[in-house]
Amino acid sequence: MNERELELELEQMLADSAQRLFGNEVTTAQLEAAERGEWQADLWRTVEDSGLTRLFAGEDDGGAAADWQQGLPALLAASRTLAPVPFVDTAACGWVLARLGIAMPDGPMALAAHAGTESEGAVARSSAEGWRLDGTVDVPWGRHVRHVVVRAVDRQPFGRAVWLLVPTAGCQIETGANLAGEPRDRLRFDDAPAAAAVVVESPADEAMLGAGAATSQPSSPSPLGALMRSIQIAGVLERVLNQTVQYATERIQFGRPIAKFQAIQQQLAMLANEVVAARMAVASACAAMRAPGWDSQAMVAKVICGNAAGRAAAIAHQVHGAIGFTHEHSLHWSTRRLWSWRAEYGSEAHWAREIGTRAIREGGAALWPRVTAPQAA
Numbered sequence: 001m002n003e004r005e006l007e008l009e010l011e012q013m014l015a016d017s018a019q020r021l022f023g024n025e026v027t028t029a030q031l032e033a034a035e036r037g038e039w040q041a042d043l044w045r046t047v048e049d050s051g052l053t054r055l056f057a058g059e060d061d062g063g064a065a066a067d068w069q070q071g072l073p074a075l076l077a078a079s080r081t082l083a084p085v086p087f088v089d090t091a092a093c094g095w096v097l098a099r100l101g102i103a104m105p106d107g108p109m110a111l112a113a114h115a116g117t118e119s120e121g122a123v124a125r126s127s128a129e130g131w132r133l134d135g136t137v138d139v140p141w142g143r144h145v146r147h148v149v150v151r152a153v154d155r156q157p158f159g160r161a162v163w164l165l166v167p168t169a170g171c172q173i174e175t176g177a178n179l180a181g182e183p184r185d186r187l188r189f190d191d192a193p194a195a196a197a198v199v200v201e202s203p204a205d206e207a208m209l210g211a212g213a214a215t216s217q218p219s220s221p222s223p224l225g226a227l228m229r230s231i232q233i234a235g236v237l238e239r240v241l242n243q244t245v246q247y248a249t250e251r252i253q254f255g256r257p258i259a260k261f262q263a264i265q266q267q268l269a270m271l272a273n274e275v276v277a278a279r280m281a282v283a284s285a286c287a288a289m290r291a292p293g294w295d296s297q298a299m300v301a302k303v304i305c306g307n308a309a310g311r312a313a314a315i316a317h318q319v320h321g322a323i324g325f326t327h328e329h330s331l332h333w334s335t336r337r338l339w340s341w342r343a344e345y346g347s348e349a350h351w352a353r354e355i356g357t358r359a360i361r362e363g364g365a366a367l368w369p370r371v372t373a374p375q376a377a
Contacts, residue, residue: 010066014055015073021050026081031333034084035181039144044085044108053087056095057104063094068286072231079235082333086110086141092228093149099209100163102196107146111225112137122152124162131197133166133189142185143173147195161206164194178340210295220354223295225345226302227285233305233341234278237312240334241275244268244316264319271315274308281305299351306348309338
């Protein structure tokens with residue numbers, strides 16, 4: 001086998017494993033329990049025992065050493081089932097830790113987002129015992145994760161970037177939830193010891209991690225977080241399309257399935273277009289992760305997927321009619337996640353402004369090469 005064939009074999013193996021695992025293990029009862037605030041410990045244990053959480057970790061760290069292109073089908077499979085555990089977040093943290101040369105710990109993890117400006121957010125301090133963290137950060141699944149990956153600012157000298165792996169034990173937790181009922185908590189760290197830390201001073205290294213010079217605003221959301229949510233949106237959009245087509249085929253009106261009516265066919269075609277656009281956007285972003293400048297593609301993916309989430313949810317509810325808005329019908333499990341995730345780690349409006357700001361900063365001469373060959377640019 002050549003190298004490309006080996007890569008494709010790994011991609012297929014990961015995709016098949018994820019489809020079997022999440023397809024068999026995720027249930028409506030788990031979704032309902034998770035929305036009541038119950039941690040799905042058994043499901044998480046099954047997922048972690050499968051090894052899929054270490055998609056991007058190195059082989060010496062018990063991982064598959066996959067790249068984002070190879071791992072994308074597995075991430076989409078988990079998203080399609082609405083798995084009520086931070087699988088995508090944990091896998092993405094594993095990618096960051098692998099880039100930093102930090103061993104990936106067991107248990108669920110999440111990527112922290114700053115709460116407010118950087119000076120008010122996470123601040124790192126070096127001591128004789130190691131690095132410590134002070135500050136408040138927003139953390140998806142914060143009450144359940146064991147570790148948080150934080151990009152903090154070094155207190156001395158102030159402004160230097162420090163990436164820390166911080167245990168959540170002992171932190172103060174302000175609980176919250178998004179529209180889908182998923183935990184969206186705020187964690188307060190006071191002189192918290194880091195399990196590991198890496199100082200990143202090179203702008204190129206910061207850009208590879210999707211931070212630093214990647215955005216024009218110091219407190220801007222993480223492009224990596226934007227890519228995570230884009231992938232999850234793309235996965236759920238596939239679920240919404242399948243569910244809507246099935247409903248239109250089974251729903252009988254005036255003696256025939258409503259899928260036979262031209263107006264419904266047009267709606268389904270528009271929905272399929274949104275799904276394909278989102279899928280291609282995340283595929284392009286994941287392919288770009290091998291090279292510097294990947295964050296631009298992550299921004300584009302979030303804009304496309306955010307817009308698709310809004311339009312697809314509207315179409316799905318139009319086709320389903322009144323039944324789709326009821327709690328008894330399962331469509332709401334998908335659409336509430338779409339509405340929530342499109343706003344997390346930066347809305348499409350935020351990233352559209354960022355893309356425009358970057359284009360203006362780089363000048364007109366760089367615009368056409370970036371549009372026609374974004375990875376090369």
